[in-house]
Amino acid sequence: MTTRSIADLLRDVGTLRDLPPDLLAVVSGCGRNVHFDTGTTILREAEPADTFFAVRHGRVALELFAPGRGEVMIETIGPGGVLGWSWLFPPYRWHFDAVALEPVQAIAFDGACLRGKCDDDPRLGYELTRRFAATLIDRLQATRLRLLDVYGDGDAIP
Amino acid sequence: MQSRDQPRGELCVPSPYRVVDRTVETADTVTLAIAPVDSLARAWEPGQFNMLWMPAVGEVPISISGGVGGGATGGDRGGDGTVLLHTIRAVGAVTRALCALEPGQTLGVRGPYGRGWDLDAASGRDVVIVGGGLGLAPLRPVVHETLRGRDRYGRLAFLAGARTPEDLLYMSELGQWRARTDLQTEVTVDAVPGREWRGDVGVVTTLLPRIPFDPGRVVALVCGPEVMMRFVAAELLRQGVAPGDIQVSLERTMQCAVGSCGHCQLGSSFICRDGPVVTWERVGAAMGVRER
Ligand SMILES: Cc1cc2nc3c(=O)[nH]c(=O)nc-3n(C[C@H](O)[C@H](O)[C@H](O)COP(=O)(O)OP(=O)(O)OC[C@H]3O[C@@H](n4cnc5c(N)ncnc54)[C@H](O)[C@@H]3O)c2cc1C
Numbered sequence: 018m019t020t021r022s023i024a025d026l027l028r029d030v031g032t033l034r035d036l037p038p039d040l041l042a043v044v045s046g047c048g049r050n051v052h053f054d055t056g057t058t059i060l061r062e063a064e065p066a067d068t069f070f071a072v073r074h075g076r077v078a079l080e081l082f083a084p085g086r087g088e089v090m091i092e093t094i095g096p097g098g099v100l101g102w103s104w105l106f107p108p109y110r111w112h113f114d115a116v117a118l119e120p121v122q123a124i125a126f127d128g129a130c131l132r133g134k135c136d137d138d139p140r141l142g143y144e145l146t147r148r149f150a151a152t153l154i155d156r157l158q159a160t161r162l163r164l165l166d167v168y169g170d171g172d173a174i175p
Numbered sequence: 176m177q178s179r180d181q182p183r184g185e186l187c188v189p190s191p192y193r194v195v196d197r198t199v200e201t202a203d204t205v206t207l208a209i210a211p212v213d214s215l216a217r218a219w220e221p222g223q224f225n226m227l228w229m230p231a232v233g234e235v236p237i238s239i240s241g242g243v244g245g246g247a248t249g250g251d252r253g254g255d256g257t258v259l260l261h262t263i264r265a266v267g268a269v270t271r272a273l274c275a276l277e278p279g280q281t282l283g284v285r286g287p288y289g290r291g292w293d294l295d296a297a298s299g300r301d302v303v304i305v306g307g308g309l310g311l312a313p314l315r316p317v318v319h320e321t322l323r324g325r326d327r328y329g330r331l332a333f334l335a336g337a338r339t340p341e342d343l344l345y346m347s348e349l350g351q352w353r354a355r356t357d358l359q360t361e362v363t364v365d366a367v368p369g370r371e372w373r374g375d376v377g378v379v380t381t382l383l384p385r386i387p388f389d390p391g392r393v394v395a396l397v398c399g400p401e402v403m404m405r406f407v408a409a410e411l412l413r414q415g416v417a418p419g420d421i422q423v424s425l426e427r428t429m430q431c432a433v434g435s436c437g438h439c440q441l442g443s444s445f446i447c448r449d450g451p452v453v454t455w456e457r458v459g460a461a462m463g464v465r466e467r
């Protein structure tokens with residue numbers, strides 16, 4: 018797979034869509050195609066976060082392990098979604114597990130390499146921080162909506 | 176709109192209906208199939224509601240969630256002899272009494288009332304239907320209607336959200352819709368233990384970026400808890416959808432259901448008469464106003 022085709026594929030990834038061409042070239046240069054079989058653990062909580070993924074096909078579950086409850090699926094990420102932001106912010110460790118719910122095709126980005134490039138090029142650093150911050154805000158809003166428990170409870174019927 | 180042509184006096188008197196079937200949907204929700212005892216069922220439009228009356232308990236507005244039978248127009252617009260479906264969640268005295276009805280028992284019905292989904296506005300455009308919780312009830316007939324006239328629309332997507340998989344309505348139908356290639360159906364729940372669940376997890380707004388609609392030529396039909404609809408509308412607006420292309424179905428306390436008593440007023444609109452389906456352009460500002 019060529020660098021160019023990864024740049025093409027990134028058009029379908031909301032967080033990275035419409036990057037200026039020179040920045041797109043840098044970002045896609047740090048990406049490679051990966052595949053995960055159903056059930057594969059892609060990320061594990063507390064392990065170093067040096068990668069992030071743009072999901073192309075399939076769905077990934079974000080899970081937290083809760084003693085007494087086992088794994089609780091807290092979110093799924095599907096085609097066009099980005100998996101992982103911890104690579105960009107200290108302490109660079111995953112906050113959750115991520116598991117392939119079905120065969121997953123994704124682009125894996127070398128986050129450690131990109132961090133170095135962001136340090137060298139503030140324009141790239143600003144652009145990526147801005148975009149990942151927007152993704153974080155979306156997640157925060159979704160979490161707030163969930164906290165409201167809008168669907169509520171009715172009375173059990175006989 | 177159908178209800179406008181009907182004589183008012185007649186519409187204010189409940190007709191006796193008999194429960195012909197009862198399906199338990201979830202722990203707190205049932206779907207009743209009801210048929211008129213001594214009259215013909217009136218024609219109705221997807222998105223309209225009836226006032227269901229339990230003598231000595233009270234009367235509540237409930238959306239029409241479908242129909243069975245009913246001659247040339249099919250099941251989802253009503254008509255002669257149609258059995259009507261109402262999906263009811265037990266939250267208080269009247270809805271509890273309705274949910275407890277068994278086949279053979281009777282209730283009073285008046286309606287249909289209100290303005291339903293404006294599908295003419297959706298003709299030739301992409302259609303995104305978004306439902307949360309009980310909001311699937313008034314959307315179910317509009318999914319049927321758009322599938323029946325499938326050629327009239329561009330891309331068609333149905334997004335459904337619920338708190339848990341056990342709270343999802345119309346499970347077998349959702350399965351059938353998911354299997355179709357001419358309707359993109361996505362289902363999400365708020366959180367779920369284990370890995371058995373095959374749908375998505377997250378609030379329904381998170382599904383929207385996955386739908387490849389053209390913001391300039393899409394009509395969105397949205398129903399669910401009001402906060403959910405506000406979030407969905409905000410996301411659609413952010414994606415460039417015009418407020419006039421977002422239709423929402425609103426709930427307000429109702430009494431007369433014919434625009435006389437003022438109980439259901441929202442801004443300058445009477446939801447029973449001008450709604451329950453209204454565009455975001457019309458009610459967006461008023462929905463930000465805090466009511467207690
Ligand atoms: C146009 C329209 C269509 C509707 N369609 C449906 C439908 O298809 N299925 C259905 O089950 N319900 C529907 N409703 C809501 C239904 O009318 C109310 O749940 C019902 O009026 C409650 O009456 P009750 O006597 O059982 O409870 P009440 O004693 O009036 O209320 C009991 C509790 O439920 C809460 N409650 C009351 N109304 C609502 C509401 N609308 N939403 C959330 N909580 C409420 C009250 O605050 C109270 O805490 C619709 C409402 C409108 C306006």
Ligand code: FES
Pocket residue numbers: 428429430431432433434435436437438439440445446447448
């Ligand atoms: S319920 Fe009386 S005006 Fe709407």
